[in-house]
Amino acid sequence: MSSTLLSRRDLTFLLHDWLDVTRLTERPRYAEHSRETFDAVLDLAERVATEHFAPHNRAADLHEPTVDGQRVRLIPEVKAALDVFAGTGLLASTLDESVGGLQLPHTVAAACFAWFQAANVATSAYPMLTLGNANLLLAYGSAEQVDTWVRPMVEGRYFGTMCLSEPHAGSSLADITTRAEPQDDGTYRLHGTKMWISGGDHELAENIVHLVLARIPGGPPGVKGISLFVVPKVLVDPDGTPAARNDVVLVGLNHKMGYRGTTNTLLSFGDGGHQPGGRPGAVGYLVGEPHQGLAQMFHMMNEARIGVGAGATALGYTGYLKSLAYARDRPQGRPLTAKDPATPQVPIASHPDVRRMLLAQKSYVEGALALVLYCGRLLDEQRTAPAPADRNRAGLLLDVLTPIVKSWPSQWCLAANDLAIQVLGGAGYTRDHDVEQHWRDNRLNPIHEGTHGIQALDLLGRKVTMRGGAGLAALAATIGATVGRARGAGGEAADLAGRLAAAMDRVTAVTRRLWDTGDPEVALANASLYLEAVGHVVIAWMWLEQLLAADAAAAARPDDELYAGKRQAARFFFRYELPRTGPQFDLLASLDRTTLEMRDSWF
Template sequence: MSKVFSRRDLDFLLYEWLDAEALTARERFAEHSRETFDAFLDVSQQIAERDFAPHNRTGDLNEPTFDGERVTIIPEVGRALTVFAESGLIAAGMDAEHGGLQLPHVLQRACFLWFQAANTGTSAYAMLTSGNAHLLLTHGTEDQIRRYVHPMLEGRFTGTMCLSEPQAGSSLSDVATRAVRQDDGTYRINGGKMWISGGDHELSENIIHLVLARVAGAPAGVKGLSLFIVPKKSLETGERNGVVLAGLNHKMGYRGTTNTVLAFDDAAGELVGEEGRGLQYMFHMMNEARIGVGSGAVALGYTGYLHALAYARERQQGRPIGDKDPTAPPVPIVEHPDVRRMLLASKSYVEGGLALVLYAAKLLDEPSAENDLLLDTLTPIVKAWPSQWCRLADDHAIQVHGGYGYTREYPVEQFYRDNRLNSIHEGTDGIQALDLLGRKVTQKGGAGLGLLLDRIRATAARTPELGVPVTEAADRLAATTAKLWADPSTALVNATAYLDAAGHLVIAWLWLEQLLAAEGKEGAFYDGKRLAARYFVTHELPRIGPMLDLLDSGDTLLRDMDDAWLG
């Protein structure tokens, strides 16, 4: 069995639960079949295990360096990205008219999970490029698509998103980068950007930056932001285009991806769409990236779990409880109850998180007013819940390995370090909590939350035993939400507790969905699904009670405290 990811679980979720094969009845996917879907999954596993996984540790130990002129990255990264581009996977989900293969989003997400699990540092370049291309396909002109997107889909260019600035961080209303219109219709961009993943390297012919900036005379705040295409090199001359690498940030994890400080010094840029709508356009890439971050957290948690499971079955240590014979042979540590606790908890997190990201992806394949609203409501949870709980699976993986897990000789310590970033980038967990409680569950009179809870209750009604506590939790969340709406400013003080509670409820629902998909089927795999579903509903779902109690109380401690009291 692969320790990178689980093909068996992907097949179960795609075909036995989500019925991905039925998508081929839709016109967009009519050229596909179960055979083509399996072929994409096969080649993804093959490339991930052969070209990405082998240099995961090497890239971590030999992070990119900058000598003042250029960035140096281990050569295996470039070779892997070339193979990835040549496979057609970078454009697999794009329209055929742009060289894509119109693969369903849910299959594309399943395929990319292999790369995120095998080597999150190298796969990040591909993820950013794909998101950049998607945004321009949606909001760019035909000429911009021809000049910028097509080379990205061919693997010749890579892409980034440039939002954060040193003084602003996640507070995009404080973006200070300026754009000045020129007589020829272009703009000159001046300012600095911080934490730009993939912001400079020699892996591609060019790097296409999507930059948020404020046109001279634009109003303050996010309504004054516009979006610009700023290539690293001029497409006409091949010369550097005023995009200066000021330095590299050195991270705890994700070390294989360059993370940069960029200075835009009179760089030439092209406007995307209309002035003043930059953040609206950028949310197209940001929301895709948020789902990608959640997916990456699942992938890293899942591979950590698989490594821990394999180790626990191999490692001989100790004797069963009650066995007092010191001469008895040691047993595999998987037989010890606390190791089983950690493994079962991890299984429930990573397989639940995987169901979440694939469910979200399938909503994109079946667009409708309901599905669009449901995806909008779920996106903060898709991003934040795996970033916290699948990282806990990596924490458990270190613990299962004992002292060995805390050494560099075993990969689980890197999985944890890499996964730690996912709670930060593309909007911290706290930002996702504010988005969920402050926007998503209140928009359209609460229609999105109502739709989500209706689907949860409908599933719970089909699973009488385990469905009862899930229904009760859904009703409790609905009642708490209604109470919070009476005083939004107080409610938002404890938004993180709300996100945690809503996330656990959603995962419990998706475990019921998996339980139904496994109904009547025999074998260890299906027994494992039933076990994990029962564990999550009986051991994990009760966590939300104290969270909702806190929210119901109207507690304002975090708002009222004086920072001087912290010491």
């Protein structure tokens, strides 16, 4: 029986038939790899995710973390799974060999991580956060910081967090007030409260490495005065042995609707007033230069946001496969043509409305997975493409696609989970099946790492206008290249190419029209609609790409029904989904002021 977490066949199609990842092994960074090592690591990810992560997915939901005095308690399966994960070395899959990494392409690593996210998004959050933390320190930390903090994280002994938000400062990071006082010994003492800190406290690891945004007194106001600090839960001696507990105190746990296996905490830094040496405050170590904290965080945000989109995709994907399995198994009702009640019931997968719900899910989750892997490929290009121009182009495209790869799966793979519940009907509404949990878990994704609205402002307010519109031009050129190939292929591909080209032309025209107003308030009023419409155009492009790849691959394996499925899902997306953008572009082009004119007293 095939997995109901992800489809390995689809991953093979996307990685090899489409993205041709094996060609990356021609580059020095990946020279040690081959299709065989890629397959081996995917096998490993599937096996560990299936055997160690999936089995406690429901248990972690039913038994959320609790606080027993100062200690956070989780069900023991979480630590057991993470210990197995640490043994795989996968945490460091993309990192340099010099720090114990596997130097795996991001494209392949994203596919590996998707197995864990599909199996248990809450447990897999711990290594994802740790990896993000390690990446940041590798980019900006000193050699000593890498040795002290990154190596134990790579080994799975330490876990990491990101501490950005405060109770009064969520989306508005300009307003954080956590303070970092410089000390004579070059360290800092931090004072402040951090909110929504995932993985903020637990006993899963020997230590927790918090990366904390804070202000050094005297620095500039707003986001320009934010610096980044390493603040460990436990201080360590120069030789790495644990020393005193740092002044980082768990104030409380947040009780969430989903993602319940991931502790989410309110942390107090430096509130205890008891520090080794009698000095108050939590000991912190500056990362890089002062006042560069936000830029450092944002530099790493691309990967974190791809990670959120990948998690949303994985949840959508497993919900799709589970609802498909249910629909094939559950007899109910008869075809319209069978009027005799004595006719045997048929599986619900044969009812057109159920097929519509399955096909819609397929088009969302496979479209989203394609985008996630494509963005992984862009990370690889940005890092290893031989020509600097190609690296730049990849970076530019990645900048434009980041808000989309974060938001589109968060919206539409959540919609897929909604359809999965609907396919199961009453059964889908109960805890006897996984789909309701996936829906609850997935609901976090449009919120964390920058809400939908924040992504929309990022796309329309920054990414498509930056460098004189170079990002949008790069997107248009890249989509144009796909359109050109599809037109060359003729037939159905050419037909869909015409529709995609028209949609992309609308993106360009609407973007220009919005910014030609010279009025940012009007231009940005409907940024969320813009994000959604552009997202649908991008996924249509992903589907045209998949159609072309399927046609090419089918030449060698004409009987493989995977390709027929890809074609049908592409058709579905172009017929049922892409046309949704028409009214959205119309509204944007009308420079609608409905929300701007709405007064608070009218609600």
